Amino acid sequence: MPLDRIITYMHYYYILAHKGSHVYRHYAQLDPASADILHDVLLDRYDFVQVCEVPRSGVESDLLL
Numbered sequence: 001m002p003l004d005r006i007i008t009y010m011h012y013y014y015i016l017a018h019k020g021s022h023v024y025r026h027y028a029q030l031d032p033a034s035a036d037i038l039h040d041v042l043l044d045r046y047d048f049v050q051v052c053e054v055p056r057s058g059v060e061s062d063l064l065l
Contacts, residue, residue: 011035011053018048027054028065 010029015038017024030038032053039051
């Protein structure tokens with residue numbers, strides 16, 4: 001499968017993880033299944049987690065992984 005076809009299935013996600021006084025905020029381009037897995041993994045390590053799909057226009061480029 002060509003790379004450009006794979007990228008079309010990927011969406012932008014806002015990732016927020018909070019534990020104690022530490023807050024981590026990032027954006028990443030993921031496929032929906034990977035976003036679900038990331039959410040589940042982060043839940044085991046942090047007190048509060050959000051992994052939410054966002055439009056490209058909502059991505060803060062300095063926080064993009």
